[in-house]
Amino acid sequence: MAMRPVARKDVELVHRECTLCEAHCGVSVEVDRATQSVRSVRGDPDDPHSRGYICPKAHGLKGLQEDPDRLRRPLRRVGDRFQEVGWDEALDLVAERLRAIRERHGADAIATYLGNPNAHDFGATLFGATFQRALGTRWRFSASSVDQLPKMVSACAMFGAPLRIPVPDVDRTDFLLVLGANPLASNGSLMTAPDMPGRLRRLRERGGRLVVVDPRRSETARVADEHLFLRPGTDAFLLFALVHVLFEEERVALGRLAEFTHGLERVRELAREFPPEAVAPLTGITAERIRTLARELADAPRAACYGRIGTTTQEFGTLASWLVDVLNVLTGNLDRPGGAMFPNAAHGPADPRPRKRGRIPYARWRSRVRGLPEFAGELPVAALADEILEAGESPVRALVTVAGNPVLSTPNGGRLARALESLEFVACVDIYLNETTRFADVILPTTTPLERNNYPLVFHQLAVRNGAKWSPAAFPKPPDAKHPWEVLLEIAGRVNGTTAEVAEEMTLDALLRTTVGSPGTACPALSAEEARKRLAPLRGPERLLDLMLRAGPHGDRFDDAADGLSLAKLAAARHGLDLGPLAPCLPEVLATESGGIELAPELLVADVARLRAALAKRRAGNGLVLIGRRQLRSNNSWMHNVHALAKGRERCTLLVHPADAGRLGLAAGGRARVCSRVGELVAPVEVTDEMMPGVVSLPHGFGHDAVGTRMRVAQRKPGVNSNLLTDELGIDALSGNAVLNGIPVEVAPA
Numbered sequence: 038m039a040m041r042p043v044a045r046k047d048v049e050l051v052h053r054e055c056t057l058c059e060a061h062c063g064v065s066v067e068v069d070r071a072t073q074s075v076r077s078v079r080g081d082p083d084d085p086h087s088r089g090y091i092c093p094k095a096h097g098l099k100g101l102q103e104d105p106d107r108l109r110r111p112l113r114r115v116g117d118r119f120q121e122v123g124w125d126e127a128l129d130l131v132a133e134r135l136r137a138i139r140e141r142h143g144a145d146a147i148a149t150y151l152g153n154p155n156a157h158d159f160g161a162t163l164f165g166a167t168f169q170r171a172l173g174t175r176w177r178f179s180a181s182s183v184d185q186l187p188k189m190v191s192a193c194a195m196f197g198a199p200l201r202i203p204v205p206d207v208d209r210t211d212f213l214l215v216l217g218a219n220p221l222a223s224n225g226s227l228m229t230a231p232d233m234p235g236r237l238r239r240l241r242e243r244g245g246r247l248v249v250v251d252p253r254r255s256e257t258a259r260v261a262d263e264h265l266f267l268r269p270g271t272d273a274f275l276l277f278a279l280v281h282v283l284f285e286e287e288r289v290a291l292g293r294l295a296e297f298t299h300g301l302e303r304v305r306e307l308a309r310e311f312p313p314e315a316v317a318p319l320t321g322i323t324a325e326r327i328r329t330l331a332r333e334l335a336d337a338p339r340a341a342c343y344g345r346i347g348t349t350t351q352e353f354g355t356l357a358s359w360l361v362d363v364l365n366v367l368t369g370n371l372d373r374p375g376g377a378m379f380p381n382a383a384h385g386p387a388d389p390r391p392r393k394r395g396r397i398p399y400a401r402w403r404s405r406v407r408g409l410p411e412f413a414g415e416l417p418v419a420a421l422a423d424e425i426l427e428a429g430e431s432p433v434r435a436l437v438t439v440a441g442n443p444v445l446s447t448p449n450g451g452r453l454a455r456a457l458e459s460l461e462f463v464a465c466v467d468i469y470l471n472e473t474t475r476f477a478d479v480i481l482p483t484t485t486p487l488e489r490n491n492y493p494l495v496f497h498q499l500a501v502r503n504g505a506k507w508s509p510a511a512f513p514k515p516p517d518a519k520h521p522w523e524v525l526l527e528i529a530g531r532v533n534g535t536t537a538e539v540a541e542e543m544t545l546d547a548l549l550r551t552t553v554g555s556p557g558t559a560c561p562a563l564s565a566e567e568a569r570k571r572l573a574p575l576r577g578p579e580r581l582l583d584l585m586l587r588a589g590p591h592g593d594r595f596d597d598a599a600d601g602l603s604l605a606k607l608a609a610a611r612h613g614l615d616l617g618p619l620a621p622c623l624p625e626v627l628a629t630e631s632g633g634i635e636l637a638p639e640l641l642v643a644d645v646a647r648l649r650a651a652l653a654k655r656r657a658g659n660g661l662v663l664i665g666r667r668q669l670r671s672n673n674s675w676m677h678n679v680h681a682l683a684k685g686r687e688r689c690t691l692l693v694h695p696a697d698a699g700r701l702g703l704a705a706g707g708r709a710r711v712c713s714r715v716g717e718l719v720a721p722v723e724v725t726d727e728m729m730p731g732v733v734s735l736p737h738g739f740g741h742d743a744v745g746t747r748m749r750v751a752q753r754k755p756g757v758n759s760n761l762l763t764d765e766l767g768i769d770a771l772s773g774n775a776v777l778n779g780i781p782v783e784v785a786p787a
């Protein structure tokens with residue numbers, strides 16, 4: 038299609054980040070100011086971290102911006118239809134209904150669910166907690182418990198804070214052991230590292246080795262030196278056996294970590310019970326290969342062990358997450374260049390709240406029906422449907438979702454859909470009328486990523502290189518539109534009979550208390566009042582960010598003559614700032630009670646009994662199990678309405694190994710019926726030896742054929758919802774995180 042010629046003066050290049058995934062690549066958005074439209078989205082070669090790299094999804098930002106199905110006005114349910122209404126009417130209705138339910142049944146009758154995009158929007162991240170606090174409920178849920186919750190639990194127990202998560206120093210390592218991650222499709226997770234294809238290529242070019250452990254020969258496994266097929270859900274066995282060999286062969290070498298690491302002997306004892314010979318039949322990896330792998334890890338000058346979704350969304354997710362870092366410690370690779378290191382974000386540590394040292398925020402309350410534990414203020418989402426349907430006299434009666442699609446993304450989505458239907462009131466802050474929001478009484482849409490400023494708060498704290506980048510909005514906020522943070526604060530204010538401004542000021546006050554005006558804060562000599570004055574006229578998340586940056590490790594501490602960082606200075610660096618490679622920072626950044634690394638925290642040690650029991654009980658599993666997979670052109674459940682990404686061949690297919698296909702009578706191009714304890718579906722079959730025999734794979738985030746949605750592009754190629762098969766009873770018992778991989782299924786021709 039020929040592009041309309043435009044006068045040069047009408048074209049503006051806006052340098053910012055793509056916020057769709059954790060890589061946060063620098064993009065240059067070419068904006069036609071005459072029509073306020075996107076002409077193109079290109080990689081920004083001057084971004085110091087991504088250096089021009091982008092993936093196909095970046096172009097999807099244009100499609101998202103222009104999508105006629107995307108919601109621009111609040112919707113209110115009238116009978117079984119939706120009607121556009123004004124903001125005041127919509128917000129008042131939400132506040133009124135929530136208040137009434139709270140008065141009648143207590144605050145815990147309201148549940149909240151925060152989805153993944155909140156982590157990619159600094160406004161929602163900064164004000165999400167304010168919003169939840171305003172509702173007063175402890176029934177808070179999020180996508181964390183279908184994702185990285187186990188890693189947060191293990192990091193908190195070992196290092197003292199849920200987001201103190203070490204990231205692999207991919208650019209300097211000599212040996213990278215990857216378990217359950219496919220960064221060539223996902224572009225990396227709990228590891229912000231734009232251009233993983235380039236980074237992994239350079240790792241190998243400098244003589245480093247890449248080993249991938251995965252039940253599927255993934256895109257990443259294909260470019261590795263070696264790929265090891267592993268039976269789903271058995272990572273903790275493999276990792277424990279590696280630990281076993283390190284001790285047995287006296288290859289444990291903590292180096293300087295020895296001075297402040299506790300629990301080494303305890304780990305040695307625990308690992309005794311997991312020799313390679315015992316775990317080999319379960320994992321599918323031979324004892325000999327496990328032994329040599331341990332030696333390779335120990336012998337590499339600099340090595341990093343890294344585990345992701347495949348290791349967290351499984352039965353032993355927290356143990357596997359812990360053992361990944363145990364290996365990093367035992368080989369002396371934690372906190373050293375080329376190993377696994379802690380980022381130092383310009384806006385401060387991941388967990389700035391002065392929490393009581395050492396107290397793990399775990400199981401302070403539990404879900405009513407199944408008694409699943411709270412962690413860091415949240416309950417596992419696998420409990421949500423039960424809390425609505427089964428909680429007797431005190432069930433959850435209302436739900437507020439914020440940028441989440443739990444019907445497609447949480448286990449037993451079919452049951453959750455029935456639960457949502459039964460609720461007294463549902464409000465959704467979302468930009469689509471989709472599988473979840475169709476159950477809403479009110480939908481509150483927000484601006485798009487390109488209409489918002491951003492700063493990757495969460496992802497600078499997980500980056501393989503320190504940096505800071507300000508992303509200016511490419512478009513002004515449309516008239517009558519609201520940013521997510523504005524919607525959250527409006528609800529927070531109205532539900533308590535105050536205003537958004539009051540809720541905003543309270544958030545600022547809380548942050549001021551920990552950053553200025555008292556001993557131990559970054560700016561002890563500056564009063565909160567003075568700081569407030571200096572931060573004006575900024576508002577909203579910009580004001581909080583300016584405060585964090587100025588009080589942060591590179592900040593100007595409110596001394597305008599100093600050359601430290603402030604938001605204004607950061608914004609002037611149009612392509613972002615590089616703040617150098619990760620640097621050793623232990624023991625200073627540890628927040629455990631002892632001040633050291635807890636290698637054998639009680640919480641985790643207690644869970645080893647469960648693993649031991651499974652080892653005793655289980656022979657090599659021979660039933661068929663289902664795992665998931667991510668695809669480059671897909672983004673969880675919500676970019677399937679963008680034609681540029683959705684076009685092309687059918688992607689929601691069941692991958693089956695040829696031997697299994699033969700045994701089950703499945704033909705390539707045919708269709709298979711897949712059944713689990715909780716549901717069934719029919720999917721097209723692809724036969725491929727990239728699967729481990731006995732394992733089938735289906736991507737998640739599809740299933741767009743539900744009635745009452747408004748996603749016309751996605752509906753044309755709906756695919757199936759893999760979470761109709763995942764089981765809400767399947768959890769990692771310690772964290773409560775959902776098991777989304779290794780689901781027992783039966784498969785037959787359809």
Ligand SMILES: Nc1nc2c(c(=O)[nH]1)N[C@H]1C(S)=C(S)[C@@H](COP(=O)(O)OP(=O)(O)OC[C@H]3O[C@@H](n4cnc5c(=O)[nH]c(N)nc54)[C@H](O)[C@@H]3O)O[C@H]1N2
Binds near residue numbers: 154468
């Ligand atoms: N089987 C299986 N299930 C999985 C996974 C898996 O690997 N396998 N992965 C899990 C993981 S890691 C995650 S993170 C979850 C994700 O789970 P969710 O966060 O529940 O799901 P998403 O698909 O990310 O849905 C995002 C929602 O936010 C809306 N949205 C997008 N941008 C904006 C915005 O700017 N403003 C507002 N207001 N709304 C917006 C979209 O319309 C969509 O409704 O899925 C999990 N589910």
Ligand SMILES: Nc1nc2c(c(=O)[nH]1)N[C@H]1C(S)=C(S)[C@@H](COP(=O)(O)OP(=O)(O)OC[C@H]3O[C@@H](n4cnc5c(=O)[nH]c(N)nc54)[C@H](O)[C@@H]3O)O[C@H]1N2
Binds near residue numbers: 220255269271348
């Ligand atoms: N294109 C794209 N990018 C994304 C997303 C997306 O939906 N699409 N989602 C984003 C989100 S929310 C997240 S959390 C990240 C996730 O990022 P990744 O963790 O890299 O996610 P996946 O690509 O799903 O890779 C998981 C791998 O684990 C393997 N696996 C499954 N079960 C097991 C097991 O039991 N053990 C082991 N060792 N491996 C197993 C799977 O075969 C798969 O190759 O990706 C983010 N980036």
Ligand code: SF4
Binds near residue numbers: 057
């Ligand atoms: S990898 Fe792709 S989706 Fe992720 S930030 Fe970069 S361009 Fe965006």
Ligand SMILES: [Mo]
Binds near residue numbers: 153
């Ligand atoms: Mo995720």
